[in-house]
Amino acid sequence: MAGLDKVVTSYEQALAGLADGMTIIAGGFGLCGIPEGLIAQIKKMGIRDLTVVSNNCGVDGFGLGILLENRQIKKMISSYVGENELFEKQLLSGELEVELTPQGTLAEKIRAGGAGIPAFFTATGYGTPIGEGKEVREFHGRQYILEESVTGDFAIVKGWKADRYGNVIYRHTARNFNPLAATAGKITVVEVEEIVEPGELDIDNVHTPGIYVDRIIQGTFEKRIERRTVRSQEA
Amino acid sequence: MAGLDKVVTSYEQALAGLADGMTIIAGGFGLCGIPEGLIAQIKKMGIRDLTVVSNNCGVDGFGLGILLENRQIKKMISSYVGENELFEKQLLSGELEVELTPQGTLAEKIRAGGAGIPAFFTATGYGTPIGEGKEVREFHGRQYILEESVTGDFAIVKGWKADRYGNVIYRHTARNFNPLAATAGKITVVEVEEIVEPGELDIDNVHTPGIYVDRIIQGTFEKRIERRTVRSQEA
Amino acid sequence: MLTREQIAMRVAREMRDGYYVNLGIGIPTLVANYIPKGMQVMLQSENGLLGMGPFPTEEEVDADMINAGKQTVTAITGASIFDSAQSFAMIRGGHVDLTVLGAFEVDVMGNIASWMVPGKLVKGMGGAMDLVAGAENIVVTMTHASKTGESKLLPKCTLPLTGAGCIKKVVTDLAYVEIRDGKFWLIERAPGVSVDEIVKLTAGEMVVPEVVPEMSF
């Protein structure tokens, strides 16, 4: 790792510097497009009191769910916790602090964090519990609430391919929150299926330009499917 | 043009509904990536009192400059007018109203307009004439100003290729403001070099999804170069 | 009384050629099966897919291709994939032509509650708050009353809201109802269901026109 080359070869290097009490922004939607090896490493490191910003929190026993089980997470900022019994249980018991955030607001908060926008107005959540305590303002005859952006000490991201300079592409709906997370970490670590040489990715179709990325590691992925739903062959 | 097919075959159809006093958001950076045929059609229609949101205003005699010459523009919202003598002259004489806007703020205002964000805070312009009269607020110890988003009655966009469903890709730095403009028009018209069939564009690399696009027209482009700068062969 | 499929069929009549449509989880998902023949629509899935197709065959299953309900799906020809910020830019920016979603309650002011039962159920709102805030044209699908006969069409929602003043159309197992001027308007009734039955199971004020046609399928 020198100059623009961001490839690291061990998970220890990939998450060096991660410490108790830090905020992590994690890409992924459900179990789709999650940095499996980086999550496993966080568990291994035993880091505690984490604030995790992620649309979901995995499922029991997989994805971010393993950090819940291990009591490493103090606070989640998420839009949906319905797939995860332990999440719901820790939430209802008050053991886990949860900031439920509408999915689009969450995406925009992360994007804004990476883009140097400290706050923005949105109609989402106005008149609901989400809007309580937030500034309300009218624009063009409609009511909006002020939402602040979010950034992380670390961002953990799952890409499909990356070149050594940290340019990343995602595959299909495994993209989701990943490119946003990549912009919003003080240190952004991307775990990919394949590392390629600079020049191999199409210049017009890099999803995450390397400027956002600090470390790249090649992982192996189980890619567990949350709801395998199929139609019969003839349909 | 039925269902999802957005192809029109004449410039009259492409800009049907454009009327005096409307706001147009135009893609392009200098003369790079400008919808040449749509601009020519606006001149031909003789529409007046336009507000045009565009980073630049072309040059004398080309690009949006031809609408300036023809006195069709009442107000420009731009970041840079330095390439255009007539622009500077009409501005200094007060004939043309100009809202000079920092380039990044302009890009963000257009993106926000398309994304249903009515306003956002940015540090850009704080403490400068651009911040005068705007709300100032501190976040995390730094001062920011509130900027409102912008939308257009029409957006005119230059793409490289589009499929019939209005999915668009851009080529190299002709992308610039075009994908943003595409999101922010009540009616978005995209002029492209080539129309292809649905399925020909890579699903993971559509730059403007068809949902934003109302009309597609195939154009022919001069692609004038503003500053041809070359190095000698051996360098 | 309408079956789940008939509710979906009735909702499908709100489709127009060329629409971009977001279908929520549950009954709304079924609407995709009843898009009128010859009509082209694109389904948006808020996890980042425009042009959602049918479920895959066993051979087509791809862990990287799911919908907002985390089900494996396919993409139709002409589909596109993007990140979550772009997806909600579409939704929040009002680019989706029709949104269909379920609810626990709606009320005469167009309020909707669909994401939380305090102390009992906290699954989160997912994308629902953005969907109802961003859409002009929303259809709510729900049973008209709970199993114990309590109306879900109320003078005022009792559960935490998903959105305020945003719902104008509701398709229940008993009726198609519109919301305007602070009232429910009974527009169509399910086959074999009387106006009286509907009114009895509607807690909020309901306007009943002289003629309330029966749906036919």
Next chain:
Amino acid sequence: MLTREQIAMRVAREMRDGYYVNLGIGIPTLVANYIPKGMQVMLQSENGLLGMGPFPTEEEVDADMINAGKQTVTAITGASIFDSAQSFAMIRGGHVDLTVLGAFEVDVMGNIASWMVPGKLVKGMGGAMDLVAGAENIVVTMTHASKTGESKLLPKCTLPLTGAGCIKKVVTDLAYVEIRDGKFWLIERAPGVSVDEIVKLTAGEMVVPEVVPEMSF
């Protein structure tokens, strides 16, 4: 006195291996020619190009490939292209490691004026306001004084500002100056230029350390 090229050479010493750098129009553009050997940096052009390369040969000229100065350029291996919102997300979000730009005036508070001379010159600020607002590490290049001998390093800028309190480093034809605690600090002087000359042409308060090394090239 430094030539334009020497100013660029001095600025280039602020580069570090692996930096992402935005170079403004004019002298800043020349900095690209003096990137130390063996050092890898990526040049960002705010119209949407990361990894700007040299000017094209006649054969390589492509109307769709320009830089922020509207000049035809090339891209290096590993470059990427994106839209203007993404480009300024990088800039505003503080992801650019070094920004170099010209100015009309700077002052002891780190204010910079570079875009407008009222009544005379209105070219617009382009991306300069975003660049100075977003960057931690900015180097301003300018002549120390006007042709008529008026200092451009002032107690307070007289022209409309581009950014407030954001400039910490200035390379002029006479000196390398840092700005902190409301003062200019003379750090290095151009070959053959005396401290007295510099102080005389600096209108804002200037701190002069005991030793002010002469630059060597």
